[in-house]
Amino acid sequence: MLFTPYGSAQLTFTSHNTSNVRVEVCVCPSSLMGRKRGRSSREQHATKRRRRPQQSPAPTDLDYISRDDYVVIEDFLYVRPYVFEFRMNFRPRWRNQTIYNVFCQEFKHTDEDYWKKEVRDGRVLADGRPINDSALWNDGMEVVHVVHRHESAVLSAPIYIARDEDDFVVVSKPPSLPIHPCGTYRRNSxxxxxxAFYNTGKLLAVHRLDKETSGLVIFAKTPERAAQFSTEIKEHKVQKTYLAEVxxxxxxxxxxxxxxxFWDKREMKAxxxxxxxxxxxxxxxxxxxxTRHSSIVECKPLTGRTHQIRVHLAHLGFPIVNDPLYGSQIRLQKTNLVSRGPSPLSISLTHPKLAEKSTASELRQSYLACEWARNSFKQRGQHLSCMEEGQMLSCFNCPQVTNVKNVAVQQMFIHLHALRYESDNWKFEVPPPLWMEQKRDSATTGIGNVTSSLSNCILS
Structure with a gap:
């Protein structure tokens, strides 16, 4: 039982073992939060300055994610579509504007008719209640847009765990997989x-790596360890080594x-x-x-600009292989990372692996993190299938598994790999990429040495 001056709420959800868990937040009336008799004004002022104890954050789908939320078909990893709530908080520039107009202005990837339909059908809520198209923004308001979320597919390549300690983990990321939720990726991050697959717990990212790039990624398991890694990286105390085929x-x-x-935010390009x-x-x-007319180059960025290695190599006239954003002319149709399997856009919810009966009952962890889905479950007494969810939310992506912005296979990877990160206190290294292990013909000339020894992955 928690007391707070901010309001009251009651949340009920079902855990993995189907036991009911109830969390109640009871309001302490504002009339009881004022001055107590016999207290001086100085004491009252000191009380106001005291920091209220922090409450545990509300559970999200990251807390309940499992491998049952995914399906592997051919060479691709798909996320089962799920109900999701996009949340927006009031900003001063929106004062005296309608919520409908702000959505039309801020989210131009869809037209005004789309937002008119979402508002009319009750999928845009302000402070938990459906709005009309004349509703205005107010200070402190939270607006929620309920959608049936379809994510882009990623390659189903395995993730190599280089180190797994009490306060951090080091992995080798396959290409196509973003480090953290962004854009059309959330659970496929x-x-x-x-x-979901390696039971690592909730991790904190401490640095960036483009989703098309493969290689070394460091995660912290505690805020303290995350701060240590981040500080060293920001102060340029970490030497980074990459491999690139150009x-x-x-x-x-x-x-x-x-x-x-220079980074152009509008073009998303350096x-x-x-x-x-x-x-x-x-x-x-x-x-x-x-013969292939390409080279393997070791790259060490001494500064940390976005797309720095990619744009510097392109500027020198040697763009990275399969990187059309920066001028690559070599487009790989097939490598040992990607086969000529079905296009991600061709997979629908009627596919045998996605049409299993369990998708309508056992695999609905998304209900635990979405108020709309929890209420839907309470009203109907049963979970909905992916298709039923989509029908209720007028989903324009169904019956496709991925969304309309899905990434083409050739855009999922480039030949750039983070090989080694090291500072005065630690050194981590992961194996070289698969494209380095491909057999070269007799015209290939070795000029350097790339170590793949895992013994170099040490902590001083």
Whole structure:
């Protein structure tokens, strides 16, 4: 039983073992929160300054995620569609504007007719209640948009666990998988997949790695350890080593690039510009394949700009293989990472692996993290199937498993791999990428050495 001056609520949900758990929050009337008799004004002021004890955060789908929320078909990992609530909090610039107009202005990926229908059908709620198209924003207001969420597919490559300690874990990320929820990815992110398939618990990301890039990722298990890693990275105390396969015969004499990098938020792309941020990357040629007309290059970014290695190599005239964003002309149709399986867009909820009976009963953990789904369950006394959820929410993605913005297979990976991170206190290394192990023809010349020994993955 918790007392709070902010309001009251009651939450009921069903855990994995189907036992009922009830959490009650009871309001302490505001009339009882005022001044007590016999207390001086100084004592009252000191009481107001006291920090209220922090309450445990509400459970989310990360707390209940399991491998049953996923299905592997051919070379792809799919997330079963689920009910999700996008939440927005009031911002001063929206004062005196209608919620409907703000949604039309802020989310231009859909048209006004779409938002008109969502509002009319009661899927946009303010402070828990459906709105009309004339409802205005108010200070402190929270608006929820209930959707049937379909995520983009990712490659079903395994995740290598390099180190798993009490306060951190080091893994080798496959390409196509973002580190944390973003855009059309939530459960198909590294944080969720690790918890669902490898039972790592809730992890804290301490650095970035593009979803198309493979290789080393460090997660902390505690806020204290996350702060330590983040501080070292921000203070440039961590040396990072990457491997890249680039187009062309990279010259051995070319050792670094010091061009400033500018990030265009609208285009979501970096470029070399004088008005950009200072950036420096060192390079070392390792191998050349004259038949394929490509090279393997060791890259060490001395600064941490977004897409720094990719844009520096492209600026030098040697774009990374399969990276069309920065000018690559080599497009890989098939590698040992991706087969010629069905397109992710061709899979529907009628696929045998997705149409199993269990999807309508045992696999509905998403109900635990969504108020709309909990209320739906209370009203009907049973869980809905994915298709039934979609029908109730007028989902325009159903019956496809993925969403309309799904990523094409060729855009899921580039030949860039994070190999090694090290500081004065620790050193982590993961195996080289699969494309490094592909057999080279006689025209391949070795110029350096790339170690794959796991003994180098040590903590000082």
């Amino acid at each position: 590294l944080q969720f997949v690790l918890k 187009e062309g015969l990279f010259p051995a004499r070319l050792s670094e690039c010091n061009e400033s990098v 470029s070399v510009r004088q008005e950009g941020m200072e950036a420096k990357t060192s390079f070392k040629l390792l191998k050349v394949n004259r």
